Amino acid sequence: MDLPAPRLRPARATLLSLAQSAGVSVSTVSRALRGDGRISPATRKRIDALATEAGYAPNAMARTLLGGRSGLIGLVLGPMHNPFYPALLEELVTQAAERGQRLVILHAGEGSMEDRTAQALLQYQLDGCIVTSAVLPSRIATICRENAVPLVMVNRVAREHGTAVCCDNAEGGARLADWLLDAGHARHAVVGGHADTSTSLDRERGFVARLAERGHALALRFDGGSTREGGWAAGTRIAAMPPEERPDAVFAVSDGMAMGVVDALRAGSVPVGEAGGVSVVGFDGVAAALRPPYELTTILQPLRAVVGRGLDLLLARMEEPDRPEEVVMLRGTLHVGRSARRPVGWGI
Amino acid sequence: MDLPAPRLRPARATLLSLAQSAGVSVSTVSRALRGDGRISPATRKRIDALATEAGYAPNAMARTLLGGRSGLIGLVLGPMHNPFYPALLEELVTQAAERGQRLVILHAGEGSMEDRTAQALLQYQLDGCIVTSAVLPSRIATICRENAVPLVMVNRVAREHGTAVCCDNAEGGARLADWLLDAGHARHAVVGGHADTSTSLDRERGFVARLAERGHALALRFDGGSTREGGWAAGTRIAAMPPEERPDAVFAVSDGMAMGVVDALRAGSVPVGEAGGVSVVGFDGVAAALRPPYELTTILQPLRAVVGRGLDLLLARMEEPDRPEEVVMLRGTLHVGRSARRPVGWGI
DNA sequence: CATGCTTGCGCAAAGCTTTGCTCAAAGTGC
């Protein structure tokens, strides 16, 4: 017998090694481990014990090669400075694991994706791809389409096509407008996000439309660039305005920016959420925004549901590639905090 | 052990399909694509063109099966509410890609890792594992050790053993102490993080030790729990103290907490970084902390270098599993912002 | 012309699992 090729790794348990210890064939071990009824309980028990002792883990590579699924999902992450995305990531990892899938990060951050990176999608036989980035890297979309790899967008929607799950952003924006109007606010400002993300635009659009329906116009608009600093800059300018010109309500289209606005107002000694001050509302419901010192009035995204539906949609498209594309909008919940004045008579 | 149903993927190009179109053998295609010198330029050119046209991507699963490396690295992420971790993640993804590796997320967040998740490490033949979580999930460490999978900790160090890369936390803490003392601060407070993370403890220890060396004692200590809210709570208590008892310098052991402290002080109308106010310093140098409204004086972690060394160490251990364990400490840089009073005569 | 070296490429095995078939032994009914 010739020497086996020098392996870097110490030999792990395989079906073959288990079969040899158990004195049965490889196929018997495979079937025993997978719970095939044709194997007698005695044999199965013996093999199970052996496998546990040897710390056997089936080789996913070999399994995938047989034409099954890899159990791997590609993930394209957007810029991480918006605190919503880290939360989304955590939830995605957890729920993917619950469904027996792992996430392979294809990209994170603002830069564009390298070609070599996109190739990984094919090399590793990824079962599908989730894009949470607000800016859709169209390269990955093309590759997915050409190779029939299902792709689902989470927290964003492409205008033309594609499957997506997101919060009903326009409705949330409208709900916030109602809330502010009901509380008697008269001069409204918006701090917008990236101009090219459906999410930011829809929130703003829903807000402004509801304002208009109820006979109000937007008094002021700032570009917050979807960053906390952008919010702070807007808040600083608001704080610097003479009180009579100052908006009494500010809708920052994401909590990150809203927190920045609050910080700036407070730094400028403008009270937040009190009569005579400025009311600030946000969107997303990230943990930090709900707690002191912010206690934002905001729209709570149903994060668990958004992620769950996203993954389910992706899994469904794996089974049934010709499924029609669909866009799922989940309604958020108005969370009443202390950052905005409340309608008279509300609560207590 | 649930196996996904076998599904027929649309046939992708394989070496075999390319070989048939080119009228050569599979091995010739393989060698041509890999640039083996034995293939004539003419043949290679023809095959290259064919491969490009067919969008061929080598099957990483098959390649891995041959005993080579998978090109996959497992990643264990800590709780994402500390803004340092999202930044670390971005950098990791980028640099892993530069080295031709992908990251598979094994775990994110505070919860403990499920066994099934840990199994993925073996099933997918991961080449190595990076643990950035401050709290080392010992389960994964055990699995790595038993299966000779290299593991590198980034931004944390285990007391007993293991390979790790981190900022020189104690030295950074000491540098901050010097800076505050040089500027004439007299009453020092620390806002600490998790009691069980080496990173937080080392920073605090280095700070207090230098204070002691120079004849000062720590006046006050708060537990900030490594969260921004924890920092805010500490800042609130500081703001509520009578000015004569109040510390004039606060070291929050991470920027996230430091920002919370600053917010709370300002909300309590305590000036930050000015004479007669409170100086606040942090640690990490996350982007948000460097910009307005915080402009923190802090220790800049050499993030790119930390990640780079971490990956290099991991790759080195793949080649040479018996390499001695090592701990690499990279020195941070003092970044002078506006959140702390400066020594007289400094600058200008 | 015989021999030997290059050049260029094919053969086949290995790596690990899953699964359709095949097959032997044991059990059942008459």
Added chain:
DNA sequence: GCACTTTGAGCAAAGCTTTGCGCAAGCATG
């Protein structure tokens, strides 16, 4: 005792790449 079903398990192929070895043709040398 015989034919037949059930039970339990093995054989072998497939899935895709990589790579050691072999082989044929072309060319130069003696």
